[in-house]
Amino acid sequence: xxxxxxxxxxxxxxxxxxxxxxxxxxxxxxxxxxxxxxxxxxxxxxxxxxxxxxxxxxxxxxxxxxxxxxxxxxxxxxxxxxxxxxxxxxxxxxxxxxxxxxxxxxxxxxxxxxxxxxxxxxxxxxxxxxxxxxxx
Amino acid sequence: xxxxxxxxxxxxxxxxxxxxxxxxxxxxxxxxxxxxxxxxxxxxxxxxxxxxxxxxxxxxxxxxxxxxxxxxxxxxxxxxxxxxxxxxxxxxxxxxxxxxxxxxxxxxxxxx
Amino acid sequence: xxxxxxxxxxxxxxxxxxxxxxxxxxxxxxxxxxxxxxxxxxxxxxxxxxxxxxxxxxxxxxxxxxxxxxxxxxxxxxxxxxxxxxxxxxxxxxxxxxxxxx
Numbered sequence: 001x002x003x004x005x006x007x008x009x010x011x012x013x014x015x016x017x018x019x020x021x022x023x024x025x026x027x028x029x030x031x032x033x034x035x036x037x038x039x040x041x042x043x044x045x046x047x048x049x050x051x052x053x054x055x056x057x058x059x060x061x062x063x064x065x066x067x068x069x070x071x072x073x074x075x076x077x078x079x080x081x082x083x084x085x086x087x088x089x090x091x092x093x094x095x096x097x098x099x100x101x102x103x104x105x106x107x108x109x110x111x112x113x114x115x116x117x118x119x120x121x122x123x124x125x126x127x128x129x130x131x132x133x134x135x136x
Numbered sequence: 137x138x139x140x141x142x143x144x145x146x147x148x149x150x151x152x153x154x155x156x157x158x159x160x161x162x163x164x165x166x167x168x169x170x171x172x173x174x175x176x177x178x179x180x181x182x183x184x185x186x187x188x189x190x191x192x193x194x195x196x197x198x199x200x201x202x203x204x205x206x207x208x209x210x211x212x213x214x215x216x217x218x219x220x221x222x223x224x225x226x227x228x229x230x231x232x233x234x235x236x237x238x239x240x241x242x243x244x245x246x247x248x
Numbered sequence: 249x250x251x252x253x254x255x256x257x258x259x260x261x262x263x264x265x266x267x268x269x270x271x272x273x274x275x276x277x278x279x280x281x282x283x284x285x286x287x288x289x290x291x292x293x294x295x296x297x298x299x300x301x302x303x304x305x306x307x308x309x310x311x312x313x314x315x316x317x318x319x320x321x322x323x324x325x326x327x328x329x330x331x332x333x334x335x336x337x338x339x340x341x342x343x344x345x346x347x348x349x350x
Contacts, residue, residue: 015258017316018283030245034201046258049286052318059312064197066318071196074204089260091291096318105207105218 007038009130012047016065017057022050023065025136030068033075040079040126041072047136048086051097051115066098073102073114080115083123143169155237159193162240170238174229182226182238184213189239199241202232250275252343253305256282256350259294264349269297274304279331279339281310285317290325302327310336 010029014021029041043051055066072080080100087093099113118126127133139154140147143165149157154170156162167186171178178186188209192200200208202220210218217223223231232244253272259265265280265287272278278301280288287298288309301307307328314321314330321330331339340346 015261015283015286015317017313018256018258027245030198030201034203046261046283046286049317054320055316055318057316060316062316064316067195068197071198071200071204074200074208089293090286091289091295103211105210 005036005038006131007129008032008040009127009133010039010041011127011133011135012041012043012050013045014136015046015049016055017060017062021136022047023063025134026050026065026068028134028136029072029077030075033077039077040081040130041077042081042083042123042126043086044083044123045086048082048090048092048097051082052092053096053098069098070100072100073111078102078111078114081123081126082115082117084117084119087117141166141169141173153237153243155243156240159240159242162190166240167238174234176228178238179226182235184217185209185223185226185231185235186239188212189235189241193239193241199236199244200232201244202230205232205235205244250277250343250345252276252339252346253278254346254348255280255284255287256348258283259287259292259298265294265298268349269301269305272301272305276304277306277308277339277343279308279310279336280328281313281336285309285313285319288314288324288328289319290323295325299325299327308335308339 010025012022012025016022029039033039051069055064057064082097094117097115100115102111102114139150141150143163148161148166151157156166168178189199192208206218206220206223209223220231227234236244253268253276255265255268255278257264265284268278286292287294308331309324309328311330311332324330
C-alpha cells in the first residue's frame with residue numbers, strides 16, 4: 001500500500017445503460033477504494049443521469065446498478081459532487097437524485113447525504129487540485 | 137466450458153473459481169455442498185453471514201469487499217461480529233470470497 | 249410515403265436529434281429510445297426545440313427506457329406519446345422506412 005496519499009478524481013460524463021461506461025466507472029471506484037487514497041467522484045454533463053432516483057430496469061432486461069451508488073459510503077468514499085449547471089440544463093434538481101449516506105463506525109459520525117451539488121467554478125477548482133483524474 | 141456441482145441430485149453451473157454462474161439458481165443446499173468441499177460444516181453463525189450477504193446483494197446489487205462486509209456486519213449483527221478475526225474464524229478462505237461463494241453471489245467487488 | 253425516424257442518443261452528447269429534426273419532414277414520426285429518451289423530458293434545455301417539432305412530427309418515447317432511467321410518464325413533454333415495445337413494432341410496421349439516427 002502506498003504511503004503517499006494522492007487525490008483521485010473519478011469523472012463521470014455518460015448516462016447509464018446506453019453505454020457501459022457508467023457501470024465500469026462505478027466498479028473501478030469500488031475496487032480503487034481498497035487503496036486508501038483521497039477519492040472524489042464527480043458527475044458532470046450526462047453523468048448526472050446516473051444518480052436519478054427510481055430507476056427500474058426490469059423492462060429493458062439490464063442490471064439496475066442505481067442501488068449500488070448507495071454503497072459508496074460503505075466503501076469509505078465521502079466526496080460525491082454533482083455539477084449544478086449540468087442538472088439545470090436537464091431540468092433536474094437535487095430532489096431527483098439518490099441520497100448516499102456515510103457513517104464513521106468508530107466515531108459514529110453520520111452524514112445523511114454526501115452528494116453535494118456545486119457550481120462550475122468549484123468543479124474546476126476540484127479538478128485542478130486532483131493528482132489523477134480518471135475519465136469515464 | 138463451465139463446471140457444475142451437484143446439489144440434491146441437481147446440477148448447478150459454476151465458473152472457474154467455483155462461484156455459481158446464475159445467482160437465481162441458488163438454493164440453501166448449494167452452500168452446504170460448497171462448504172463440504174472446503175471441509176467446513178455450516179453452523180448458525182455461518183448462516184447469519186450467508187443470509188446477510190444475500191440481503192446485502194438484494195439491496196445494493198453487489199457483493200461487498202471484505203472490509204465493507206466487516207463494517208456492515210458490525211452495524212447489523214453487532215460489534216463483536218464485525219471484525220475480521222471473527223469472520224475469518226468462520227470462513228478461513230476469506231470471509232467475503234468464501235461466504236459470497238456459498239451465498240451464490242459473484243466474487244466481491246473490490247477484492248484484491 | 250411515411251418515415252419513422254429513431255433517435256437513441258442523448259441530445260446533450262450527440263447531434264443526432266438536431267440533425268433528425270432538421271431533415272425530418274411534415275407528417276413523419278419520431279421515436280426516442282435508449283439515451284434518446286432524455287430529449288422527451290420537460291424542463292431541459294432542448295425542450296423548446298422538441299416541443300416545436302411537435303407541429304410537424306408525431307413524437308413517441310419508449311416507456312421501458314424512460315422507467316429504466318428513473319423517469320415517469322409525467323415528466324414527458326405534453327404531446328409526446330409513451331409507447332411500449334409492441335408500440336415500437338407497430339410504428340415500424342406502419343412505416344415505409346425506418347431511419348435510424350445513430
